[in-house]
Amino acid sequence: MKEKLVLVGNGMAGVRTLEELLKIAPDKYDITVFGAEPHCNYNRIMLSPVLAGEKTIDDIVLNSQAWYDENNITLHTGKTVVDIDRKAQKVIAADGTTARYDRLLLATGSNPFIIPVPGHDKEGVIGFRDIYDVDTMLDAAKNYKKAVVIGGGLLGLEAANGLVINGMDVTVVHLGDTLMEMQMDSFSGEMLKASLEERGLKFRMNSSTTELTGGQRVTGLTFADGGELEADLVVMAAGIRPNIELAQKVGIHCERGIVVNDTLQTFDPKVYSVGECVQHRGIAYGLVAPLFEQARVCANHLAGYGIGMYEGSTTSTKLKVTGIDLFSAGDFHGDESTEEVVMKDAARGIYKKVVLKDNKIIGAVMYGDTVDGAWYFQMLRDETNISDIREHLMFGQAHLGDSGHGGENAASALPDDAEVCGCNGVCKGTIVKAITEKGLFTLEEVKAHTKAAASCGSCTGLVEQILASTVGDYSDTPKKKPMCGCTEHSHDEVREAIREQELTSIPAVMTALEWHTPDGCASCRPALNYYVLSAWPQQAKDDPQSRFINERAHANIQKDGTYSVIPRMWGGVTTPNELRAIADVADKFNIPSVKVTGGQRVDLLGVKKEDLPAVWADLNAAGMVSGHGYGKSLRTVKTCVGSEWCRFGTQDSTSLGIKIEKMTWASWTPHKYKIAVSGCPRNCAEATIKDFGVVCVDSGYELHVGGNGGIHVVATQLLCRVSTEEEVMEYCGAFMQVYREEAHYLERTAPWIERVGLSYAKQRVVEDDAGRKALHARFLVSQEVFQVDPWAEAVEQDHIRKDYIPIKKLG
Amino acid sequence: MSNWIEVGKIEEIPKQGARVVETAEGDIGIFRTGEDEIFALRDRCPHKSGPLSQGIVHGKRVTCPLHNWNIELESGEVVAPDEGCAASFPVKIEAGVVFLSLP
Structure with a gap:
């Protein structure tokens, strides 16, 4: 027989907990819900737009009667629970209705504070x-x-x-x-x-x-x-007061709210509590944002999984008065130990204040232009050190370089047919419709249902704003972000465990860190494979089945299931023989398209998978190896012709680029990694939008890092100047290695540097001579293992080659 | 009526991976999970026809290599919130040999 769960309080926190519970343990409980109001669960924070006539009651209903029916939930609306018999495990409503429980969830919310002045009980x-x-x-x-x-x-x-x-x-x-x-x-x-x-x-x-x-x-x-x-x-x-009347009456420990621990359990172990009635670590939250996190943790414990702790929330606020943009978060008043950065532009109606302590954001207030609220809030929660971006801080994230949606900052003003997500062609109207019809609350849910912000992510801020203007004051509040749904652990925690516990395989990591799924998912497995390889290059064994197809097939999958093949051309330099071999391969295998890439290579597009090993064999025969245009690895080293030919060239950028490519090729990195070497500050190789860029000058070499030519165009920052090629090689290897060892999987160098700060990279690579040499040495050790041509391997080894052809051909 | 066709030995399919059977009606992906279960699906994602056999296999699911849709290997159903279904075919293993049944 199923256990019985009773929910007292048919509001957002309680019902959200049920939704989370039904997702993970749909058959565990017979559920009964009591609500004092005669309605189904609705979005209480959207009452203001209803009052303003911008929405109707129907618009803000979150769970209709049909939802309760579909999930076999007994719903008692208009029945106030007046007593709980904790011994008999039974709740009693005012009209005499009773329900027995094995687990009880109190989500009684809060009451408006009625100031007890004479006349407060009058009509009106x-x-x-x-x-x-x-x-x-x-x-x-x-x-x-x-x-x-x-x-x-x-x-x-x-x-x-x-x-x-x-x-x-x-x-x-x-x-x-x-x-x-x-x-x-x-x-x-x-x-x-x-x-x-x-x-x-x-x-x-x-x-x-x-x-x-x-x-x-x-x-x-x-x-x-x-x-x-x-x-x-x-x-x-x-103001509001936690509604603790019922809990207090039946002797459940209350202070200002119903006191709960980090698993949302009250002092009665059979009774849980979530929402505005709760007091957690001394705080009673009056905003909706913390509810989502509470609901998730509480549901997990109700389901009997016992995973996850609620550790409190940092909240942010938006006022829902159409046309007034206002945002605040954290401690924005500050004190003598804090400093303020303020921007006022009264004529444009804009005011921004960021409060800093020890170079970290601890609070922010914004009025008029709130597009960067989410960005400040993110840095506040992550405790990002902002000293490196301080001079740009007040101008917002767009000022750091964002080609995607730079100027767009008023989601509520966008028409419904405005395209928000350019990758997946999702319009504002589609997003709003999905949010309201499917009852979405979090960015992750909107991404899953609409695909908006689910590809390149440059419209994330805009989607968050649409979400906020549609369902109200929302913010996803976990203190740390788990790698994926398979674990509670963050990327950093996983990397640390792999290093400290000497975990050298994916199953070892999953066992040691108690993965929730037997063999992970398509998101965590490639990350774990990379992490064990980068931490233990000599001990760990590569798991091809945990690699994305491109890295498994050493070629890029195309939309029709064919592949593209890019042979390496060191420093972008080729020969008539290599070009002839490429032309012959294209003819021999009827390759439909041949194109020059942005990284100075030649791409053969439309190769059938079963032809790949034969194509590689021909290219190998002409002396060419894999170009890794498919990998989270070094892509290309782009060069200009430099002092050998160019009348402006200061150094031999071409041969330096070739040397660098010979050192770095076939290394695995958290994300793709691009290098360029320009022979003079005219920078024809575009070195200042690469992950690592060398700009030759008369006196030596400028080393630039953290550039990105993709979604967010980010120019590099200067790491340092050096005077010899040997130094360039050492700094190049050392910088790549610290990125390899510490960045999160799928984090390019630009966001990584934004996260850790350029000063950190300088400290590791420039200021610490011994540390730099050690990093460079570790890079070379790793390269001894990984610097092999995967094409030659596949060509030479039957068992690998076989995987490229159908197991059986019928008809 | 079932018409069992011998596909090959189970070891020829990588664990947590797949191989393709070519047919006149298009490819069929033969999937092998980490637990050595075998499933067969039409090798076309219901979304944009991506070759599912090239995806990452985890649990009893495969993730399409083109746009990361997740498909249940047992039923061919797309995992919510996405919607759709890839045709699935009966398979059996006898003495380490995989057989596929086509309609």
């Missing part, structure tokens, strides 16, 4: 919490004129804005002198006040309400300073 005095409150406000707007909102916080301002839109004369009464002081500093608070005043809101700041006056219905307010204000409707938005 409400909070702003649920659909009933919205209906009450909409009714009032039809029949009355004057409204007062007590509380100039997020919720109060959204309520006031909605009431103004519905034609009421609204005054916001605020205790302090800054609106939204939990989210704004005084400057941005003033900007916000000014724009809300333009929309017709009135404010009475520094005002403490002492009494609500009137008869049965409220007619006005009096203040501590003696002033008075008329009001037909008073909305109390002075």
